[in-house]
Amino acid sequence: MNIGILGLGTVGGGVVNVLNKNQAQITRRSGDNINITHAAVRDTTQIRICPTEDIKLTQDPFEIINNNDIDVVLELMGGTGLAKDLVEQAIENGKHVVTANKALIAIHGNKLLALAKDNNTHLLFEAAVAGGIPILKILEQGLSANQIELVAGIINGTSNFILTEMRNKGRDFGDVLKEAQALGYAEDDPTFDVEGIDAAHKLAILASMAFGCELQFNQVSTEGISKISGEDITFATELGYTIKHLGIAKKLDGKLQMYVHPTLVPKTHLLSNVDGVMNSVLVKGNAVSETLYYGAGAGAEATASSVIANLIDIIKGTVNHDILGWKSLKNIPNCNTGDIESIFYLRLLTTDKLGVLADITATLANHNISVESVIQKQIDQKNNAHIAIITNLTKTSELNKAVAEIQTHDYIQEDVKIIFVKTLN
């Protein structure tokens, strides 16, 4: 089995290193020798994290995808421009493709998967979601007897690292973001991480695998963590929650909802204890009920673990993509534009005068929203009251009406902050 790699950076180098160090194991599992024969790189003279003596380096990626001796192309260069053209042409040339590129799959996956099907090749992307956790294998095969009801995951390590540091050390968002970038955790463009776009790419892929429908990245309602303040984290802790950045996909009345946003998770829930750059995905099936999967969401060798598992899957034929299912199924209609039913956390800054809290809770009550917990503090020197409220179960439409009404009062000092609260059971 001859392999050509597009991109020999962190992930590509990790793949070569893991293939070298675990050669005996991998040959035994796959029953074949996996030879990296070519790699396309921008600069053939650059120092690499892996040995390259046995690999022909080239600056022309088309030399790889047009090479008749190459059976599988690993697309590990990233991006959705050249990478898309190369993957397309590799598939048209009858090659299998393995990629770690979540943006490529989330945005162009429907077309590329259909193309792979037409060309009788495999297009696999285990490494694109949750790094080393074999979550797509689990959804497609391990839980194949289930109708999936819910997928909820911490699927962006950078956001989780930032939230963990903010909680554990009382640090500011901007301060931790800089450290994450220095540590190499953050993507080139940090907005992909902190504004939830990277998580939305991954959620679209997870939802497609879980619910057997086409990829619908543009239907994901997305909010990042950049507006989470230290005060929110402190209030959440006092109320018995941890703030996590979750991607959630679920079926409600036969429709699919996908949203990525900060979420208060009860401290006792396992997801609440997933810290730092680690990823974790909760999957609820209608037979197995709640299951959870945890591991490294990034890193050279963790990502390589998933890329090579896909290679072995191709050699052994242990692939069960559901694209036939997608084609035979009508797309599940998406209802994100409608209401989301949830518990909510509200944070308000008000002038500290008699009757404010009574007025707020009365307004909520007028919209059938009752208050489960409330904390009021006078923290600053300005005679302002800082209020955090946990509501009961309600709908975004009702909540937005109530908050708009509250927002009109003179005692409100800044926009009311709204964060979802999930009991996840």
Next chain:
Amino acid sequence: MNIGILGLGTVGGGVVNVLNKNQAQITRRSGDNINITHAAVRDTTQIRICPTEDIKLTQDPFEIINNNDIDVVLELMGGTGLAKDLVEQAIENGKHVVTANKALIAIHGNKLLALAKDNNTHLLFEAAVAGGIPILKILEQGLSANQIELVAGIINGTSNFILTEMRNKGRDFGDVLKEAQALGYAEDDPTFDVEGIDAAHKLAILASMAFGCELQFNQVSTEGISKISGEDITFATELGYTIKHLGIAKKLDGKLQMYVHPTLVPKTHLLSNVDGVMNSVLVKGNAVSETLYYGAGAGAEATASSVIANLIDIIKGTVNHDILGWKSLKNIPNCNTGDIESIFYLRLLTTDKLGVLADITATLANHNISVESVIQKQIDQKNNAHIAIITNLTKTSELNKAVAEIQTHDYIQEDVKIIFVKTLN
């Protein structure tokens, strides 16, 4: 695809119910219709948890395994006597077999897997370990690029339920065991659960899949939870740990160690937060590093989820058992008879007189064992001291010598209790 079931109790009934309720999903995933045509039961008139109109019930299991129209036999009756004969003969008749029977696989698996290989049939048993968690699929395929370094799991739900209740509610072991039996959690013979035999069966299977060696159930060093007292649980909590019943398999200097025993796990570790009847397995691979999997370890439909996933694997050919590997590999020698390196918890009951603690720590120091933490209390009316000690990293051989020496002193009021402590990283 025609299926015959041996045993239509909780698991068998769950399989029929899940096949019925998820028929469209399962047909789509498998690309075939799965028909349960026959079921062998002890009493054909008994009321079942599943509909049986379309299933031919028989009291003669051989009617199923000798039926030429049946492609796959589901062995869901349990036991290692008749079940073994039936599985053997089904395989010899060219049928695939799926079983949830951990004792059968742990004890007779080597022979049965070799027989299946010789007869070109599949023998699959995802449901035998950790119920609905697809842990064997994960080890064999999801993490196939890794050399596994450690598997550590909470794999007996009854023991975990008992330990959780003891910790959360201060209840006694015997009291909770009775409740577990009343709730139907405990196996027919509760010693299988509370003495660790069930966990040892599962660990032997996990280790075989993880390390690519033959099943070696009789090499598992096994200790149950029946000697864990409320005092141990209180001390563990005060020291920052939770007592969990773990099955651990790891490679040390090229040798395999397998042991099942109560273990103090740091409160901050995810395994420490796996409560009640839930199961969880931690897997460390040399590429992916630490991963963890969580879900229901038992129950009709969670177990059925794994049984049916195996059925779909057989239809789609997505099986990658490593038995070829086993045959070509020399067995990894087991070194359980030798030393285990660990941190330890010691609990001592002594007369409360001057110099006792100094004498104990001096004896430990003589064996190069230093003390990380110690708590001493005078709880009872008898003027006795209750002492709990966490040691540093040492070996069982050294610890046993030191404890034997301590045990000779007059101030010792009862046998010193020793429990393993794992940091798991």
